[in-house]
Amino acid sequence: MTSLSARLPEQLRRESQSASCTGCIGRSLNLCGSLTDAQLPELVALGGRRQWRRRDILFRAGDPITNFFKITRGLVAVSRTLDDGRRQIVALRIAGDCVGFLHTDGRYTFEGHAITDVEACAFSRRRFDELAQRYPALAAATADALVRAQREAGELVAAMGRLRSTERVAYFLAKMHALYASRFGDSVTVGLDMNRGEIGDYLGLTIETVSRSIAKLKKRGLISLPHGNEVVIENIDGLHELGNFGP
Numbered sequence: 331m332t333s334l335s336a337r338l339p340e341q342l343r344r345e346s347q348s349a350s351c352t353g354c355i356g357r358s359l360n361l362c363g364s365l366t367d368a369q370l371p372e373l374v375a376l377g378g379r380r381q382w383r384r385r386d387i388l389f390r391a392g393d394p395i396t397n398f399f400k401i402t403r404g405l406v407a408v409s410r411t412l413d414d415g416r417r418q419i420v421a422l423r424i425a426g427d428c429v430g431f432l433h434t435d436g437r438y439t440f441e442g443h444a445i446t447d448v449e450a451c452a453f454s455r456r457r458f459d460e461l462a463q464r465y466p467a468l469a470a471a472t473a474d475a476l477v478r479a480q481r482e483a484g485e486l487v488a489a490m491g492r493l494r495s496t497e498r499v500a501y502f503l504a505k506m507h508a509l510y511a512s513r514f515g516d517s518v519t520v521g522l523d524m525n526r527g528e529i530g531d532y533l534g535l536t537i538e539t540v541s542r543s544i545a546k547l548k549k550r551g552l553i554s555l556p557h558g559n560e561v562v563i564e565n566i567d568g569l570h571e572l573g574n575f576g577p
């Protein structure tokens with residue numbers, strides 16, 4: 331039998347982690363949002379907080395799935411390697427989003443790497459599935475998150491199929507603006523944490539084409555570049571129109 335004194339440190343750790351959830355931007359989103367304050371410690375207990383440095387790998391495609399992650403800070407690119415060795419970024423995830431959940435025969439379907447320094451909560455996939463069986467709201471939130479991820483992937487494929495290079499970059503900037511606005515509030519400034527190569531991997535463009543397209547958007551007066559990693563949206567309606575983006 332486990333003594334009370336042996337249980338106390340673990341109980342205090344869970345309470346401390348749950349308390350930190352109160353100020354987390356992801357508390358009301360997807361998985362966490364489906365649980366009450368009383369239920370949340372059970373989810374927190376499935377893992378712990380993890381940190382990665384910029385360019386670190388969170389998980390690799392083909393590796394046995396162990397944990398999945400809910401981002402609390404930073405930007406993560408979800409990608410796959412094409413037959414010719416090129417990388418294709420299929421999704422971008424920020425604070426409040428989950429990554430590493432999809433698997434194929436028990437192995438990660440995609441790779442996740444940190445575009446910026448990243449912090450996330452790690453959850454044991456096996457233990458999570460057991461918890462979701464006990465809480466229907468958690469299972470429903472998981473299904474909803476997967477549906478939204480598939481819808482976003484379909485929207486990206488459709489956009490890349492109909493847009494030319496400069497229009498693709500406009501779509502990308504409009505999408506990032508809307509994504510950050512949904513979590514952190516509207517702002518005319520978008521932190522461009524991705525380099526030109528990573529943007530190209532997301533949009534199916536070369537580095538040179540991305541650079542030329544950004545220059546064209548600047549020349550049109552749709553954006554300005556006051557600093558190396560910041561884009562100021564000067565004309566959001568024009569950016570939406572050019573990128574055929576509907577938030």
